Amino acid sequence: MSDAIVLTGRTIRLSRRNLDAVLTAMLLPILLMLVFVYFFGGAIHTGTEYVTYVVPGVMLLCAGFGSANTAVTVTNDMAGGIIDRFRSLDIGGTPILAGHVAASVLRNTVATAIVFGVAFLIGFRPAAGPLDWLAVAGILLVFILAISWLSACFGLIARSPEAAGGFTFLMMFLPYPSSAFVPIDTMPGWLHGFAEHQPVTPVIEALRGLLLDRPVGDSAWQALVWCGGILAVAAGLSGVLFRRRTG
Amino acid sequence: MAHRPAIEASGLEKSYGAVKVLRGVDLSVAPGSVFALLGPNGAGKTTTVRILATLTPPDAGRARVAGFDVVADRRRVRRAISLTGQYAAVDEMQTGEENLRMMGRLTRLGRVESHGRARELLERFDLTGAARRTVGTYSGGMRRRLDLAAGLVGHPEVIFLDEPTTGLDPRSRQAMWEVVKGLVTDGVTVFLTTQYLEEADQLADRVAVVDGGRVVAEGAPAELKERVAGQRLDLVFGDVAAYGSVARQLGVRLVWSDADRLTLGVATDGSAAHVRALLDEIDPSAAPWTASPCTAPRSTMSSWP
Numbered sequence: 001m002s003d004a005i006v007l008t009g010r011t012i013r014l015s016r017r018n019l020d021a022v023l024t025a026m027l028l029p030i031l032l033m034l035v036f037v038y039f040f041g042g043a044i045h046t047g048t049e050y051v052t053y054v055v056p057g058v059m060l061l062c063a064g065f066g067s068a069n070t071a072v073t074v075t076n077d078m079a080g081g082i083i084d085r086f087r088s089l090d091i092g093g094t095p096i097l098a099g100h101v102a103a104s105v106l107r108n109t110v111a112t113a114i115v116f117g118v119a120f121l122i123g124f125r126p127a128a129g130p131l132d133w134l135a136v137a138g139i140l141l142v143f144i145l146a147i148s149w150l151s152a153c154f155g156l157i158a159r160s161p162e163a164a165g166g167f168t169f170l171m172m173f174l175p176y177p178s179s180a181f182v183p184i185d186t187m188p189g190w191l192h193g194f195a196e197h198q199p200v201t202p203v204i205e206a207l208r209g210l211l212l213d214r215p216v217g218d219s220a221w222q223a224l225v226w227c228g229g230i231l232a233v234a235a236g237l238s239g240v241l242f243r244r245r246t247g
Numbered sequence: 248m249a250h251r252p253a254i255e256a257s258g259l260e261k262s263y264g265a266v267k268v269l270r271g272v273d274l275s276v277a278p279g280s281v282f283a284l285l286g287p288n289g290a291g292k293t294t295t296v297r298i299l300a301t302l303t304p305p306d307a308g309r310a311r312v313a314g315f316d317v318v319a320d321r322r323r324v325r326r327a328i329s330l331t332g333q334y335a336a337v338d339e340m341q342t343g344e345e346n347l348r349m350m351g352r353l354t355r356l357g358r359v360e361s362h363g364r365a366r367e368l369l370e371r372f373d374l375t376g377a378a379r380r381t382v383g384t385y386s387g388g389m390r391r392r393l394d395l396a397a398g399l400v401g402h403p404e405v406i407f408l409d410e411p412t413t414g415l416d417p418r419s420r421q422a423m424w425e426v427v428k429g430l431v432t433d434g435v436t437v438f439l440t441t442q443y444l445e446e447a448d449q450l451a452d453r454v455a456v457v458d459g460g461r462v463v464a465e466g467a468p469a470e471l472k473e474r475v476a477g478q479r480l481d482l483v484f485g486d487v488a489a490y491g492s493v494a495r496q497l498g499v500r501l502v503w504s505d506a507d508r509l510t511l512g513v514a515t516d517g518s519a520a521h522v523r524a525l526l527d528e529i530d531p532s533a534a535p536w537t538a539s540p541c542t543a544p545r546s547t548m549s550s551w552p
Contacts, residue, residue: 006352010338017340017381081336085397088300089353090325246302 003091007099008106011073015107025069026111028172029062030118036181037122044182048212052126055119056207057180060200061172062115063140066108067147068168070100074155075164078245093242097152104148105141112140127213136210139223143203146227147171149234156241180204199226251314253278253405253436254299258308261294268294270460271308276453281427281437283451285444287494287501291460292440293333296409299438300330313404329398330407335390336397339383343374343393346382347400354401361400368396372426388419392426399430406430408439412446414507424449444503444512448472458498480522482529484509493529 015022033054041050074097077083086096116124128136151167158164175181177191178201187195195201202222209216254276261269269291276282284292297303299312301321310317313327337346344365351361369375372392382390391411398406411427412420427450430437441447447454448468456464456471464471479502484490490509494501503512513525 002355003353006349010341010349013345014338014340081332081334082338084297084300084302084330084332085336086353087302088325088328088330089350089401090322091353247304 001095003095004098004102007091007095008102011099011103012106014073015103021069021072022066022107022111025066025108026062026114028065029058029115032061033058033115033119034122040181046183049123049125051119051123052212053208054181055116055124055126056204056211057175057178058119059112059115059140059207060143060180060204061175062112063108063144064147064171064174064200065168066111067104067144068151068154068171070104070148070151071155071158071164071167072161073104074100074152075158075161078156079160083246087246093239093246097149097238097242100152100155101145101148104151105144108144108148109141112144126211128211129213132210132213135220136207139203139206139210139220139227142224142227142231146230146234149238150230153234153238153241156238156245174198175200175204178204179208199223199230202226251278252276252311253280254282254310254312254438256295256299256308256310259295259298259305259310260307261291261298261303261305268460269298269305272457272460272462274455274462276436276438278436279431279434280452281431281439281450283447283454284438284440284457285442285447285454286440286457287442287498287504288506290457292457293409295457296330296332296407296438296440300328300407301325302330327404328407329401329403329405330409331394331398331411332409333413335382335394337382337390337394340381342379342381343369343385344378346393346397350397350400356400364400368399371429372396386419387415388422391415391419391423395423395426403435405436405438408437410440410442413442420446442504442506444468444472479503479512480525482511482513484511496529 036054036058037051041054044050044053046053077096077100083096151171154167155164158166177187177195178184178198179195180200184192184195184201202219203226205219206216206223208214209219252275254274256272256274259269259272260267272291272295274282274284274295284295286292294303298305299310299317301312301317301324304318312324315323315327317324337343338349341349347365347368348361351364352358356364366375366378369378372395374389374393374396377385377389382393385393395408395411408427412423415423424446427437427439437450439450451468454466454468454471455462481503482493484493487506487509490506490511494504494511497511497513500513501511504510
């Protein structure tokens with residue numbers, strides 16, 4: 001445990017000195033939000049102010065895209081000699097990866113909060129009460145945690161930081177075929193099946209329901225089950241991958 | 248306790264796929280000594296170090312380090328050793344001091360102790376002036392010194408150095424040698440690998456020559472030099488391919504190699520007949536590299552050492 005804390009501090013220091021990546025992870029969702037609200041928003045009819053509709057999707061994009069960066073930080077570590085040094089100090093894969101994931105959670109919590117701030121500035125007015133906010137924070141946190149750990153697995157598989165960057169690409173596009181930016185029923189029929197049942201959709205629906213104080217239905221549970229499932233699989237898999245990569 | 252070897256290995260074997268990297272390595276290293284594993288690239292030096300440092304399990308054979316089995320008692324071995332590999336294992340984006348303090352925390356020193364130990368090591372390795380600079384701004388020699396310092400934070404009993412001076416310029420190499428010589432005065436055991444006989448000669452009490460995954464000669468540097476030859480023939484090549492193919496061809500008879508200068512040193516008995524036989528063996532007609540005169544080997548005889 002204490003190793004994981006020391007290694008979390010390390011990853012945070014490393015991210016602080018690599019501000020380019022952190023800023024990109026934050027600026028990209030903000031830019032996309034501005035593009036959607038001001039360029040496309042006028043043409044998209046969602047039954048509410050578009051900015052209100054789109055913010056949950058942007059939050060998720062920000063959280064997912066930022067968390068996916070964990071793949072790159074893990075790959076960079078695996079490529080250098082430092083993992084051998086950690087292993088020769090009897091530090092196993094779990095604290096090493098937990099350090100990366102914990103730093104990612106902290107980094108992305110801050111980034112997501114900043115993106116929320118910008119959303120307020122451009123007219124986002126949620127109707128959520130304190131408990132709803134708490135639930136929103138909880139869901140986002142679990143989502144960030146799950147995606148960060150999943151990215152760590154990709155980071156263990158990828159042999160170069162460029163390849164690991166491919167995962168951030170995936171996380172950037174996954175919200176598009178979902179209800180993040182446009183209602184699913186405006187998409188072609190063959191996409192509905194995927195768009196309705198992919199993991200991002202219940203997370204967005206739950207966030208939207210909570211923020212707008214609308215009935216959330218089953219989406220909150222579905223979101224937690226998806227995230228919990230991804231987290232459990234990723235955590236288990238990362239142990240196996242780490243041993244295979246270093247054995 | 249005082250008499251048990253710091254490192255003992257017998258019959259170590261390791262294959263990667265179809266490639267047999269180690270074919271039965273036996274070693275014994277006395278505590279408080281410097282032991283060098285000397286050999287060309289691909290001889291199995293790094294694999295041996297990785298097995299002894301518990302990072303890779305052997306396919307066959309046994310090894311004990313600091314009295315513990317490297318497979319069964321891996322964790323206790325890890326607590327007694329440190330490994331400084333060929334690739335600098337420090338974070339470029341952290342400062343020298345941050346790297347050392349982190350290592351202190353990871354070797355279970357307290358916050359204050361880690362701070363003190365970091366200061367002490369920076370001072371000892373002449374890095375105090377660069378303590379607050381990120382490692383990315385360090386020269387190659389400074390990085391190696393920091394890397395070595397990072398390995399010492401936890402007061403290891405046995406220190407593994409995998410090619411500590413490869414890629415360093417002659418001055419930094421000299422500085423690194425002084426640092427390694429200084430380690431022994433602390434009573435630790437140093438196990439290093441090198442491609443340079445000169446380095447083994449400078450640093451080690453005993454040298455084992457490895458080639459093709461086996462120990463082919465072992466002894467004190469002086470003995471070894473006498474045994475291999477009194478004189479050395481240096482071959483300088485025009486390109487890497489020629490250098491590589493002749494290096495493979497000469498195998499164990501290589502006593503020295505320098506990839507940066509494309510130079511191979513081979514042992515001779517000093518007689519013209521032997522030199523002629525050697526040059527005939529690396530026959531120009533057998534290898535395409537000699538087709539053009541600019542890639543032909545140039546030879547110089549030099550007395551050894």
